[in-house]
Amino acid sequence: LAHRLSHSGASPASLSFGIAFDIDGVILRGRSPIGGSPQAIRRLYSEDGSLKIPFLFLTNGGGVPEHKRALELSELLGVHISPSQVVHGHSPYRELVNRFEDDLIIAVGKGEPAAVMTDYGFRKVLSIDEYSSYFRDIDPLAPFKKWIVQKADHKVHPSYDVFEERVKGVFVLSDPVDWGRDLQVLCDILSTGGLPGSGRGDQPPLYFASDDLEYQAAFPSERLGMGAFRIALESIFNQVNDHQLKYISYGKPNPFVFKNAANILEKLAMSIYPCLLQTKELKDQHLSTIYMIGDNPKVDINGALKAGPPWLSVLTRTGVFRGKDNDPHFPADLVVDTVEDAINCILEKEC
Numbered sequence: 001l002a003h004r005l006s007h008s009g010a011s012p013a014s015l016s017f018g019i020a021f022d023i024d025g026v027i028l029r030g031r032s033p034i035g036g037s038p039q040a041i042r043r044l045y046s047e048d049g050s051l052k053i054p055f056l057f058l059t060n061g062g063g064v065p066e067h068k069r070a071l072e073l074s075e076l077l078g079v080h081i082s083p084s085q086v087v088h089g090h091s092p093y094r095e096l097v098n099r100f101e102d103d104l105i106i107a108v109g110k111g112e113p114a115a116v117m118t119d120y121g122f123r124k125v126l127s128i129d130e131y132s133s134y135f136r137d138i139d140p141l142a143p144f145k146k147w148i149v150q151k152a153d154h155k156v157h158p159s160y161d162v163f164e165e166r167v168k169g170v171f172v173l174s175d176p177v178d179w180g181r182d183l184q185v186l187c188d189i190l191s192t193g194g195l196p197g198s199g200r201g202d203q204p205p206l207y208f209a210s211d212d213l214e215y216q217a218a219f220p221s222e223r224l225g226m227g228a229f230r231i232a233l234e235s236i237f238n239q240v241n242d243h244q245l246k247y248i249s250y251g252k253p254n255p256f257v258f259k260n261a262a263n264i265l266e267k268l269a270m271s272i273y274p275c276l277l278q279t280k281e282l283k284d285q286h287l288s289t290i291y292m293i294g295d296n297p298k299v300d301i302n303g304a305l306k307a308g309p310p311w312l313s314v315l316t317r318t319g320v321f322r323g324k325d326n327d328p329h330f331p332a333d334l335v336v337d338t339v340e341d342a343i344n345c346i347l348e349k350e351c
């Protein structure tokens, strides 16, 4: 397959390239490393364990604070990953802290969504699990959910007056666990101006960390992602209200996500090669090439295409994409079987 890696013009002497790795379907499936990812990542470090090539993980997943994910990835891949090398779908929420100040906000999704928002500096956060637990009978199906365990950190009396105080923002951080309950409670919050059980009111702002319809997890075929949940919520909300649901989605393929990743990679490059700071050339310039290695044409490759130079895209066959040739709608600059093949090609060209 012909590829177009040659137009970057990166100079091997400057080492002015960086790499962004997608996680699900490229580095991991579930919690298992795939496609030779540990070996591939290790090639980006020197023998003494220090970082040699600037790289980060650019995933639409999340649900745990970036420092926790960095630890988990370090253990799985056998190298030291710093928190600054992990960009989750919800990482941009950090920039919204001032907009919500002392407002009550709800965090939705698997993992520890409330802990992530608190980590970002939000002051009054409740997970949808905890919030729902205070409203008796809010989920009429709860008595049939024999698998539900009341979390130990849920108080009998809420820290905030949830029966009086309106929810001012809803943030979906990761794939919701109990879709039925969450669809019901979110419809309540969003239709009533933030107070379930009260009359109709203005919709509080709603944010999604990404809009992936499907993604590659451990099961052989793709699983429904946050985009599928968004479609379900939007269709139901629009049926039960006489106006349309309003929302903002972050994550790839949004070009600003790629811009932010480029900024982080440039900072990493400067910390790896402090001497480059002296070189006016690189100080004023950006990295000549940044490779996005992903498995999802619609998300990863489309994002790199939209972002434009210095981004180039590499599509692997270990996840959502399984085609023989290139994707017809969002063609990548290079198509390879695995992330290890991708790193072999990139290092051969750049070093």
Ligand code: G3P
Pocket: 022, 023, 024, 025, 058, 059, 060, 061, 062, 175, 210, 212, 214, 215, 216, 225, 226
């Ligand atoms: O839930 C995770 C999924 O949406 C995609 O993750 O790493 O393939 O961007 P990733």
Ligand code: MG
Pocket: 022, 023, 024, 025, 026, 215, 216, 294, 295, 296, 319
């Ligand atoms: Mg992926």
